[in-house]
Amino acid sequence: MRHRNRRQLPHPRPPHPPHPDQANPHLDPTIIARRKLRRIQAALATTTHTTTLSLLSTDGGTLLIPTTTPTDLDTLITHLSHAARVPITATTTTTPTTDIPTATDQTHQLLDMVTRLQSIPGLYRFDDLALEYQLTRPGPGRDHLGTLLNPLDHHPELLTTLQTHIANNLNRQRTARLLHVHTNTVDYRLKRIAQLTGFDPTQASGLWYLRSALVARTYTTA
Template identity: 55%
Template sequence: MTDHSAGAGLQILVDGRPASAPLRDTHAVARKLVRHFADNVTPCGSLPGEQLQSDVTDFTVVCLRLGIQMLDEGTSPTEEDLAEVRDASARWAREGFPLTLVLRILHEGITKAGDLAAANAREEDLPGLLVIQKVMFALLECVTVAATTSYVNELEAVNSERDGAAVNLVTALLSGRKAASAARHAGVEPAENYVVMGLAVPPHPAEAVAHRRKAVVARQKLRRLQIELSEASGGAALCSLSPDGGTILLPGSPERAWIVSLLDRIGAAAEVPLTATVSRVRTADIPTAAEQVHELLDLAHQLALAPGLYEMNDLALEYQLTRPGPGRTHLARLLDPLQNSPELVETLEVHIGHDLNRQRTAKKMHLHTNTVDYRLKRIAQLTGCDPTRPSGLRQIQAALVARKLEVAQRER
C-alpha cells in the first residue's frame, strides 16, 4: 500500500498524536495482546505458557512493527519485511500448531492493535479512523497471505517427508528386511506385534459414470479412506494402498471389535463397503502373514462373501479347500447330481446361509415350508448326503465350497 487516502506518506493523527503512538512500545503491547490470546483465543491451553511468552510474543512484535511502518510511512511490507512472519508460521506448521489458531492470533492481534491506535479519537479524527481501518485491513491481508502460504508449504513438505518415510518402513516390514533404519527415518519404532490387514476396496458408484475423471474419483476415494484411517488409528496405522485396496499394518493387538469399527469408519469415509482379512503376528512374521491375508481376501472374493472382516478361523475349511487335489475334486462332484436342478442348489445355499432355519429360508425364497422340506429331502436322495443331519451337512457345506472354487479355477 503506497497511500492511505489521497496521497502517500501523509501522517495519520489521532487526538493530535501519530496514530502509531500507542503501539510503539511494541514489547509492552505484545505482552498485553498475548494475555488476551491466552484468555480468549486459546482458552483450553492449546499453547504452553513458555511458547506464549516467546514465539507468540515475538511474532506479535513483528506484526506490530509492520503496522507502525504502514501507519507512519504509508508503504506496504516487502517480501523481506514479511520473512519473520513466514519463518514463524513454517515453524508452527512443523510443530503441529493448527492453522486456525495461527489465523485467529493474527486476526485478534491486528484487530486489537487497530482499537489501540483509535482509542483516543475525537469527532474531528473520523477521516483518520477510516484510514486506520484501511491500513489494518491491508496489514491483515499481507500477513495472512504470507503466514498461510508458508504454513501450507511447510505442512506439505512435512507430510511428504512422513509419507515417504512411512512407505519405506512399510516396504521394509512387508519384505522382511530389518526395519530399524527405515523406522529411524520415519520417526517410528516398529512394534513387537502387528495386525496385518488385507483390504479390498470396490469402485465408488461415481467411478462408473465419471468417464475421463474416473482416476480422479478413485484417488479422491482413496484419499478420504487414508485420512480417516490416520485419524481413527491416531496416526499409528502403516499402509500400502491403491484405489483397489492393499495392505494395512496396525501395531499391537487390537480387539476384533475395534478392527470392525475401524473398517466401518474407513468404509464410510470411502463411501463403499469394504472387505478385509486379518492376521495377528510378530513383526518378523509380517511377510508370511501378508501373503496369507491376501490369499484369504482372494478366497472371500471367489466365494462372493458379503463385505466385512474375516480371519482364518472364519475361513479355515474354505482356505484348506483352495488347495487343488483329488479331495477337492471329489467333494465338488458330490453335487453333480444337482447339475440340472439349480433350484435345489439355491435352496441349499439359502438354507445354510440362514442357519438352517426352514421358516427364514421359505420367507427368503417366497416358498412354503413344505416346499423347502421337499427340496432338502430331494437333495439327500440325489447326493446321498442329508443336509438336515450334522454328518451330511458337513459334507454338503464342504462340497458347496469346493464346487465354487472349482468353477472359479476353470473361469480364470
C-alpha cells in the same frame, strides 16, 4: 532386537461395490471408486492416526497395524464401511514383523476364499476359516469333495440357493429375500438338494459336507 507384531488386514476385493453414486448414470465408475478410496483413507487417518501403514487402491489393499495400537478391528471395519458407504470384506491375522510377507500371502488367500464363497461382508479371522482354508489345499480329498455337488450342475437355482443360504448363516427369511422367492420355495429347494446330492442341508452332518463341497468346488472348477 525385539520384533513387534503387526496385523495384516487386506480389504475389499470387488472393484466397484454398489454405491449410491452409481445411481447417477453420468458418473464414471472409476471416479466413484476413487471417491470411496479417498473416504476410506480419510477415515483411516482419523481412526488409527500415523501408526498404520497402508497400501490401498480402488481394488482393495493391505493395512499393517502394530499390535501396540489400541485398535478394535471389527469397529474399524464398520467405521470404514460407513465412511465409504459400501460394505467391506476383510481378513486379518497377527504375525511377527519377520513373517509379514508370508502372513500377507496367507491373509490374501483367506480373502480370496471368502470372496469365492460369496460370504457376507465383515471381518474374518484365520480361526474362523481354518477348516475352509485346509479344504482349499490341493489333493485327492479336495478333488473328491468338489464332485459332491455335480448333481446340481443342471440346477443352477439350487446351487445358488445353497450358496446364499450358507452365506447368510442358514437364515431362511434372508435367503428368500435375497433370492426374491418365498420361504416355502427355499424349503423346497433345500429338500431337492438333499434328494439330488444325498446330503441334507437342514441336518448338521449333511450341511458340513455341502459346505465343504462348496469350498472345494470353488477351487477345483477355477
